[in-house]
Amino acid sequence: MVGTILVTGATGTVGGEVVKQLSSTGQTVRASVRSTSRVTSNDKLKDVELVEMDYNRPETLVTAFKGVDKLFLLTPASPKAAELAGNLVKEAKKNGIKHIVKQSIMGADSELDVAHLRLHRRRRRY
Numbered sequence: 001m002v003g004t005i006l007v008t009g010a011t012g013t014v015g016g017e018v019v020k021q022l023s024s025t026g027q028t029v030r031a032s033v034r035s036t037s038r039v040t041s042n043d044k045l046k047d048v049e050l051v052e053m054d055y056n057r058p059e060t061l062v063t064a065f066k067g068v069d070k071l072f073l074l075t076p077a078s079p080k081a082a083e084l085a086g087n088l089v090k091e092a093k094k095n096g097i098k099h100i101v102k103q104s105i106m107g108a109d110s111e112l113d114v115a116h117l118r119l120h121r122r123r124r125r126y
Helices: 013-024 058-065 081-094 115-123
Strands: 004-007 028-033 049-052 070-073 099-102
Touching: 004 013, 013 028, 049 058, 058 081, 070 081, 081 099
Parallel strands: 004 028, 004 070, 028 049, 070 099
Antiparallel strands: none
């Protein structure tokens, strides 16, 4: 496999498992974390490059995306989730990333008026 995959949300349950599975295949993985100093002995993140990235600090996105070919996009549950995801996609495009996998939830297209579903629905439109 060629290239580097950036995994956002790498310290969480889903992101951590994505890192673990990708790195077990020999894929080059860069795991984004809020602070490298706060990452302790996390087995899922061993043997992968860590990069500090804060969704609210655009300058960290530039560093995180440098040399990346693909993106696994997992944004935090936040009222600003659509804006944050949009910022990541925009920066990914600026850096030539053409392959993005975005974590969503089942039922995001549902017409139910549930806050969490609305957040995922909004994030899907870039």
